[in-house]
Amino acid sequence: MNIQSDTGEQPQSLWARILAFAGRVLLALSIPLIAFYVLYQGFIFLRDSDAPRLVITLVAIVWGVGGVAILYWVFNSLVERLSDEWTARLLPFVFVGPAMAILSWYLAIPTLRTFWISLFNRDGPPDGLNFFQLLGSDSFVGLSNYWEVINPHGVTNGIMLEALRNNAMWLIFGSTFSVAFGLVIAVLADRSRFENTAKSLIFLPMAISFVGASIIWNFIYEYRPADQPQVGLLNAIVTGLGGAPQAWPQWVDIAPWNNLFLIVIVIWLQAGFSMVLFSAALKGIPDELLEAARIDGATEVQIFFRIMIPYIRGTIISVFTTVVIFTLKIFDVVWVMTGGQFGTHVIATQFYRQSFTNRNSGFGSAIAIVLLIAVIPVMYYNLRQFREQEAF
Amino acid sequence: MDSGKRQKRISSLIVNGTLLILVLVWTIPTLGIFFSSFRNRDDIASSGWWNILPHKEWQMVKEVDISELGLDPNGVMVIEGASGTFDEFRAGVETPNGERVTWIGNKRLGRVEIQAHVWAVNWNFTLDNYKQVLGGQDFEFKKPDGTIQIVPGDNMNNAFLNSLAVAVPSTVIPILIAAFAAYAFAWMNFPGRRWLFIMVVALLVVPLQIALVPILRDYRTLNLNGTFLAIWLAHTGFGLALATYLLYNYISTLPRDILESAFIDGASHFTVFTRLILPLSVPALASFAIFQFLWVWNDYLVALIFLGGNPEFELVTQRMAAIVGSRGSEWHLLTAGAFVSMVLPLLVFFSMQRYFVRGLLAGSVKG
Numbered sequence: 001m002n003i004q005s006d007t008g009e010q011p012q013s014l015w016a017r018i019l020a021f022a023g024r025v026l027l028a029l030s031i032p033l034i035a036f037y038v039l040y041q042g043f044i045f046l047r048d049s050d051a052p053r054l055v056i057t058l059v060a061i062v063w064g065v066g067g068v069a070i071l072y073w074v075f076n077s078l079v080e081r082l083s084d085e086w087t088a089r090l091l092p093f094v095f096v097g098p099a100m101a102i103l104s105w106y107l108a109i110p111t112l113r114t115f116w117i118s119l120f121n122r123d124g125p126p127d128g129l130n131f132f133q134l135l136g137s138d139s140f141v142g143l144s145n146y147w148e149v150i151n152p153h154g155v156t157n158g159i160m161l162e163a164l165r166n167n168a169m170w171l172i173f174g175s176t177f178s179v180a181f182g183l184v185i186a187v188l189a190d191r192s193r194f195e196n197t198a199k200s201l202i203f204l205p206m207a208i209s210f211v212g213a214s215i216i217w218n219f220i221y222e223y224r225p226a227d228q229p230q231v232g233l234l235n236a237i238v239t240g241l242g243g244a245p246q247a248w249p250q251w252v253d254i255a256p257w258n259n260l261f262l263i264v265i266v267i268w269l270q271a272g273f274s275m276v277l278f279s280a281a282l283k284g285i286p287d288e289l290l291e292a293a294r295i296d297g298a299t300e301v302q303i304f305f306r307i308m309i310p311y312i313r314g315t316i317i318s319v320f321t322t323v324v325i326f327t328l329k330i331f332d333v334v335w336v337m338t339g340g341q342f343g344t345h346v347i348a349t350q351f352y353r354q355s356f357t358n359r360n361s362g363f364g365s366a367i368a369i370v371l372l373i374a375v376i377p378v379m380y381y382n383l384r385q386f387r388e389q390e391a392f
Numbered sequence: 393m394d395s396g397k398r399q400k401r402i403s404s405l406i407v408n409g410t411l412l413i414l415v416l417v418w419t420i421p422t423l424g425i426f427f428s429s430f431r432n433r434d435d436i437a438s439s440g441w442w443n444i445l446p447h448k449e450w451q452m453v454k455e456v457d458i459s460e461l462g463l464d465p466n467g468v469m470v471i472e473g474a475s476g477t478f479d480e481f482r483a484g485v486e487t488p489n490g491e492r493v494t495w496i497g498n499k500r501l502g503r504v505e506i507q508a509h510v511w512a513v514n515w516n517f518t519l520d521n522y523k524q525v526l527g528g529q530d531f532e533f534k535k536p537d538g539t540i541q542i543v544p545g546d547n548m549n550n551a552f553l554n555s556l557a558v559a560v561p562s563t564v565i566p567i568l569i570a571a572f573a574a575y576a577f578a579w580m581n582f583p584g585r586r587w588l589f590i591m592v593v594a595l596l597v598v599p600l601q602i603a604l605v606p607i608l609r610d611y612r613t614l615n616l617n618g619t620f621l622a623i624w625l626a627h628t629g630f631g632l633a634l635a636t637y638l639l640y641n642y643i644s645t646l647p648r649d650i651l652e653s654a655f656i657d658g659a660s661h662f663t664v665f666t667r668l669i670l671p672l673s674v675p676a677l678a679s680f681a682i683f684q685f686l687w688v689w690n691d692y693l694v695a696l697i698f699l700g701g702n703p704e705f706e707l708v709t710q711r712m713a714a715i716v717g718s719r720g721s722e723w724h725l726l727t728a729g730a731f732v733s734m735v736l737p738l739l740v741f742f743s744m745q746r747y748f749v750r751g752l753l754a755g756s757v758k759g
Contacts, residue, residue, distance in 0.1 A: 046621070065568075069568060095572045095576035095580065096577065098573075100591075102569065102628055105607075106607060107600075107603055107630070110606045113606040124605075192404075192408050194411065198414075198415050200742075202418050204422065207734070208690070208737065209689070211709045211716075212712065215425065215716060215729075216421045216422060218726075219421075229440070233442070268418065268421065271418070329599050332693065336716055365605055368601045371599045372599060375598065379598070382596060
């Protein structure tokens with residue numbers, strides 16, 4: 001490392017230069033050491049302290065946010081101490097490095113690690129063996145976890161097939177209706193005087209957590225025996241019309257259609273998202289185009305199908321893929337509403353159950369890889385779009 | 393063009409009518425728990441929340457002492473012109489003049505109520521549910537029959553603070569890291585720039601489930617499980633691809649000449665970034681911040697896995713899910729708790745809706 005700067009230095013005595021050099025090294029070392037020490041003390045405090053919750057919360061926020069800022073500042077000041085040439089060479093990596101390191105640690109490398117774990121039995125790869133010993137060990141099961149996913153007569157009795165079927169229902173009904181409702185509401189709101197109010201109210205569920213939404217809808221589905229007053233809205237309506245009350249999502253007689261009562265929740269949450277995007281896209285359609293169509297005698301329905309939909313096709317595709325990815329990973333709603341019982345398991349709930357409840361990390365990892373494979377078409381599409389932009 | 397005008401009015405009626413129906417369908421679920429959260433425990437359990445709207449119900453106008461009537465409860469009785477057996481009176485028998493006679497209690501000690509069908513609203517609103525769900529102390533309830541039932545409270549205050557301690561750094565840290573990276577991608581030249589950005593784009597849609605098992609193993613090795621740092625880093629990792637992508641899209645469109653003049657004046661990259669780029673990128677930073685904040689606040693899975701072992705650090709979503717699991721029929725707790733969990737996101741959402749929508753429009757696909 002070339003610590004001295006090689007431009008514009010006055011000739012100095014040897015001792016002064018050595019002292020200055022030592023001072024710089026000391027400073028360069030002590031700043032990060034002090035910074036790391038302070039951060040470490042903060043970490044220990046947060047982990048072990050019995051201070052009041054409010055104090056811990058405040059310290060946590062200051063420590064977390066401030067800590068990251070300090071780290072950047074420290075590394076930047078270290079690199080700026082180097083010669084200009086080295087600063088220019090290293091500084092980009094100070095800027096981009098932490099992001100890439102975290103992304104690699106949390107997403108990129110785990111795809112490989114999870115795939116590796118999925119080749120082993122429930123305990124995962126045993127410690128202390130080298131690569132070839134691992135391949136030869138009893139824990140190595142090859143692709144049999146994947147066979148288990150699609151095999152209806154395996155040890156798990158094909159529970160994953162049920163989850164895959166349910167996820168397919170989620171994709172078909174959840175995505176289609178989220179997009180369809182979003183589109184219809186956007187078109188209607190565009191012509192209404194109450195556009196902003198209506199859009200805010202439809203959009204509002206976006207701010208509600210899946211857990212909160214599950215509680216809201218559990219309350220609607222609340223079941224009481226027929227001789228008691230119904231406090232759930234749906235059962236009150238059904239009994240008011242002379243029907244029998246049901247515990248809707250738990251109603252196994254109609255399985256797999258009881259999944260629809262969970263899917264409704266996600267349609268309710270996501271329609272606002274697609275509405276906002278469609279609304280913006282619709283505003284981009286030139287008025288002349290619509291006017292010309294009207295003068296030519298097109299009905300509103302024709303305008304909707306022949307002009308609007310083709311015009312915002314790109315938006316429809318991107319909204320649809322977003323909703324599909326969201327729906328594919330659905331977990332919270334199912335987990336809170338039914339816990340996967342009554343034939344409502346999906347891929348993500350089975351992943352959780354196998355990985356963390358049953359502690360079968362091999363099978364759980366195989367399920368996670370199935371989820372990854374399912375999003376690969378979207379990833380491919382995104383990358384192709386990116387390459388077509390040629391902005392880079 | 394009179395018919396044209398009428399047609400226009402009809403179509404506007406159809407548009408607004410359909411919209412109104414949809415808006416009602418979308419709002420009623422939330423309104424239901426909102427109103428219920430202010431009703432007292434027994435009301436929630438015994439009648440639907442829509443009873444706060446004006447409706448017809450049977451209310452007592454007169455009470456009759458059964459001992460005065462000298463009735464034989466084992467046979468057919470006549471009270472106020474209505475006749476029926478004891479069981480029929482228990483269910484209520486209507487008198488010729490439209491009132492109803494209902495026997496309450498048992499044969500010997502019960503009483504008889506004469507009820508009229510009148511318009512009514514149930515507006516017994518209370519804040520007790522919120523006190524109970526927020527505080528940790530026990531609550532006493534007087535049951536209709538006079539006995540007292542003790543119901544444990546629920547410590548949501550703690551969970552609320554924990555959620556805050558998780559959500560704020562989990563929002564700011566990825567933004568800061570992503571902003572540095574986005575700046576480097578937009579304004580610096582370095583080997584591997586294109587490939588690293590392709591990695592960011594590819595990781596946009598990778599489901600976070602893929603990372604949970606390996607990361608949990610790392611955390612066990614590093615002894616990080618159940619700490620705030622663990623969950624901040626996890627949320628940072630899962631939000632970073634989107635943050636970098638969105639911020640790059642914004643920062644790369646900032647005018648080049650502002651930066652160049654700053655460099656000519658001798659400013660370093662760090663100064664340009666902190667003094668120029670960050671202030672100029674506030675709209676983009678805000679829109680991602682809202683996105684990430686709502687996502688982290690509402691997250692359940694990541695918290696369940698990385699904080700799951702430590703009840704001290706339970707978050708709002710975990711707390712709520714726990715109440716659903718253990719006391720799923722205590723609707724006075726669930727409704728109030730659900731609203732507590734929604735207050736902050738709704739505030740953020742309504743005060744910064746414009747930024748939020750802008751963030752969505754910038755193309756938000758999260759993995």
